[in-house]
Structures are given as C-alpha cells and as structure tokens.
Amino acid sequence: EVQLVQSGAEVKKPGESLKISCKGSGYSFTSYWIGWVRQMPGKGLEWMGIIYPGDSDTRYSPSFQGQVTISADKSISTAYLQWSSLKASDTAMYYCARRQYSGSYYGGFDYWGQGTLVTVSS
C-alpha cells in the first residue's frame, strides 16, 4: 500500500528555522516525483515545488523560489520542506503528494500525505 506519512504539527516563532518531512512507503521512492502544496487557513491549494528523489532534480513555483528549500534523502525514502527564517504568513497546512507516473515530471498527484500544520506566531 502506497503511503506518505508527514511529520507532526509545529509551532514556531517568527525568524526560526524549520524542516518538515514526508516519508514514502509501499512503492519505489526514487522513481516518483514528490511535490509540496501549501494551504493557508481557509484558502486554496498552492503548488510550491517538486523533487525527483532519484537524482534530487528540483523545480519551484516562481512564487516560492527562494522562500523555501525542497530536498530528499533517498536512503530513508523521505522528502523535506524547509524554511531558514519563518514568517507569520507561513502559517498553513503543508501537504506532500506523489506524482502519478513513475519517472515522469508530468501528471497529477495520486497519493497525498495527511498534511503538516505549521503555526508561526510570536
């Protein structure tokens, strides 16, 4: 069974750093792109960026380029999303999701993590 299990909720202060994780299981982790999606409170989905764990090829939406870093450790089948200096506006639910097709950048997201709620408040 394909599963993406994300790390737990975080409460941070502005200016702090953070790295959240997404562990894949039940499939070949290195063969499928993994994307990150933001959902701010009461708002819609936003495509942040995507990584291919096989070679760490990473693409970012222009809106998120330079704001976050996406990485992966294929040895433990885990993708990451990190911030070096959080802002209150980073408060949101963050989802990881797997691309549909092995090896392909294109496609929908067929499996999703349960989401990680990040709260940034002083």
Add this chain to the structure above:
Amino acid sequence: SYELTQPPSVSVSPGQTARITCSADALPKQYAYWYQQKPGQAPVLVIYKDSERPSGIPERFSGSSSGTTVTLTISGVQAEDEADYYCQSADSSGTYGVFGGGTKLTVL
C-alpha cells in the same frame, strides 16, 4: 505568474448535474487535473489528463476540454459530493504547476 480561473461557487440540487469550469491560456497545451477536498481532509484526485477517471472514483465524475477551458461534470450529484474542487495544470512551458483558486460545490 500563471493562473487558472475557477468560479468561487456552484450550487445544485441533489440529482442534478454540476459543472465546474477552469480557464487559462495554456490549457490547450497542458493537461488538467481535478481534485476534491472535503473539510479537514487531504485532496483526492478525481480526474486526470482532462478526462480520465482514476480507479475508485464514481462514474458520475467526468471531465472534458474545449480550447482554453476544461470542465469537471458531476452527474446525478449526491450530498456526499459537497466539497471544494480544484483544477491543476502547468504553465505553457510545463516548468511548474499551478492550482486554480477552487470552487465550493454546495448541494442544496
């Protein structure tokens, strides 16, 4: 930046047909995907490649494409279909993805 445009809300009575549109210039060149999201849950893929339905998705969900607009159609809407629906595609060069603003489907 590239945008997909959806109506904020659509309302239908049970048993009727709901149509949710998504418009953008690059849609003739890039496939569209549709997701259903219920409160407190992660999104679920309901249509891929404009009109294909994943296994396990009811047949009442269908998708179509015409020019710069793609449409999600839910035939014989049921109360359980009440949710937010998002289209997703890519910019014209396929470099990055983008979601539409979402449509809240209300079943009256």
